[in-house]
Amino acid sequence: MTPILEIDGVGLRIGVQDILRDVSLRLPQGGIVAILGSNGVGKTSLMRTISGVYQATSGAIRHQGEDITRLQSHEIVARGILQAPEGRQIFSNMTVRENLVIGGGPHGLAELDHVVSLFPALGERLSQGAGSLSGGEQQMLCIGRALMRKPSVLLLDEPSLGLAPKLVRFIFDLIERIRSEGYSVLIVEQNAKAALRVADTASVIEGGRIVIEGPARDLADDPRIAEAYLGGHVHVP
Amino acid sequence: MDPYYVQQLAIGLSLGMIYALMAIGFTLIFGVLNVVNFAHGEVYSIGAFAGLLLITAFGPPLLAVFLLVLAVGAATGFGLERLAFRPFRRFSDEASLKSRAMREATLMSSLALSIFTREAMELVFGSEFQTVPLDYLINEPIALGPVTIVTGDIIIFVAAAVMLGGLQYLLTRTATGRAIRAVSNNPLGAKYVGINTNRTIVLTFVIGSMMGALAGIMVGLYYGAIFPAMGFTPAVKAFVAMVMGGLSSIPGAVICALIIGVSESLATTFVSSVWADMVAYSFLLLTLVLFPQGLFGKGRDRV
Numbered sequence: 001m002t003p004i005l006e007i008d009g010v011g012l013r014i015g016v017q018d019i020l021r022d023v024s025l026r027l028p029q030g031g032i033v034a035i036l037g038s039n040g041v042g043k044t045s046l047m048r049t050i051s052g053v054y055q056a057t058s059g060a061i062r063h064q065g066e067d068i069t070r071l072q073s074h075e076i077v078a079r080g081i082l083q084a085p086e087g088r089q090i091f092s093n094m095t096v097r098e099n100l101v102i103g104g105g106p107h108g109l110a111e112l113d114h115v116v117s118l119f120p121a122l123g124e125r126l127s128q129g130a131g132s133l134s135g136g137e138q139q140m141l142c143i144g145r146a147l148m149r150k151p152s153v154l155l156l157d158e159p160s161l162g163l164a165p166k167l168v169r170f171i172f173d174l175i176e177r178i179r180s181e182g183y184s185v186l187i188v189e190q191n192a193k194a195a196l197r198v199a200d201t202a203s204v205i206e207g208g209r210i211v212i213e214g215p216a217r218d219l220a221d222d223p224r225i226a227e228a229y230l231g232g233h234v235h236v237p
Numbered sequence: 238m239d240p241y242y243v244q245q246l247a248i249g250l251s252l253g254m255i256y257a258l259m260a261i262g263f264t265l266i267f268g269v270l271n272v273v274n275f276a277h278g279e280v281y282s283i284g285a286f287a288g289l290l291l292i293t294a295f296g297p298p299l300l301a302v303f304l305l306v307l308a309v310g311a312a313t314g315f316g317l318e319r320l321a322f323r324p325f326r327r328f329s330d331e332a333s334l335k336s337r338a339m340r341e342a343t344l345m346s347s348l349a350l351s352i353f354t355r356e357a358m359e360l361v362f363g364s365e366f367q368t369v370p371l372d373y374l375i376n377e378p379i380a381l382g383p384v385t386i387v388t389g390d391i392i393i394f395v396a397a398a399v400m401l402g403g404l405q406y407l408l409t410r411t412a413t414g415r416a417i418r419a420v421s422n423n424p425l426g427a428k429y430v431g432i433n434t435n436r437t438i439v440l441t442f443v444i445g446s447m448m449g450a451l452a453g454i455m456v457g458l459y460y461g462a463i464f465p466a467m468g469f470t471p472a473v474k475a476f477v478a479m480v481m482g483g484l485s486s487i488p489g490a491v492i493c494a495l496i497i498g499v500s501e502s503l504a505t506t507f508v509s510s511v512w513a514d515m516v517a518y519s520f521l522l523l524t525l526v527l528f529p530q531g532l533f534g535k536g537r538d539r540v
Binding site for chain 1: 415416418419426428431
């Protein structure tokens, strides 16, 4: 079966630096794939490349079999690939409702009830300025804004970063819940434990390339994961 | 109150509205790109000349002149973005979009285009005042009791108010306007929600230039003075209004433009009209010294 999202040998070179080298992974329809790795190994660059903020210098990205490598970010969003990016990137000068309307694009507020049912905290703050939300609420707004488009692929870049343990649990419960609604999710995380609990498969990136990949269940006990996060080099057999 | 002051107040308000129309062009463009468009004054002159050419060639009703000038302004804004701004926007990530190099490059390119356009107009039309057909001058006096204003004051005030109201509606109630505000607030975030940022930037130039061109023809018909360098002074005043208003606040720029207009108009009571220009510069100086964020500038999250 064609995966909903396929990354095929993608390389990214910015200036003289190779940020990504020959990265390949497949996100099956309805699946959750985790990308793990420590700071600065290229996880966010990969997410930006998928969303068209960066242009891959080699390889291909396919969505339901269609090549989207050269498309611009708005064309990629129009195909239903939505990202809750690093740093949240919400519109802080606007209200929560306006953020969600903009997120809905052509659908407008059609998904509002669904998003509010996932994030009741946002429902109470629709007319509040987005900049005045707490960090956790901003993260909810960021994910909620992406869900307003009914995405076929949801990309989550460090959704638990900087959140209190209780909120981290909330976010990961939410990821399982939206998967049960049929969404396909690609998640970048530093919190490997939590990510491996929800993911089907995982890939570990180091130095811009994938060094370990496999079923999440097997990787959870893999000593090399801990090593990768401690900055040690992973020994690839 | 002395009717004289009421009269000067009315003149000041229409003058302020002209500055406001110009200031919006600056503010919108500064909002989405963080750059100052130095060719904005030429958009004003082009608007005035386009209107004058139409008047001398066909003599259409005034409303038709205004509509055509708006169209010319739109085309000018589109061309301006293509020639002076687009070539410097090769990379689309946040860092390059708001980088200093990009800001300085477009500062020079828009200044170059401005000089080129002005010189080209002087070559074709000469640098002196053009003759405006008398029927089209909007300076019929209207006596309101002891106060006398002219038709132009009303036309300028109404036309500018319609444009400002339209802009407000666009920015708050339409998807296009929300896209402009989104790009202005967070250009990278705008990409993630699927906004076509390039198209939004072009649109911003189109809207800003429509307002600038309309301001140009209205002033041209008000004073009967249309010449290639006419855009310089109002552009400077509008620039001051933008800085006073806090760089990217539209209401701030409009209010400050009105303050400048009224102050200049009242100042002519006390000093010669040549010195009235000093008012705007004094405001600029005071703002920069006392309110570096502008009177209406919020704590900005990025510069």
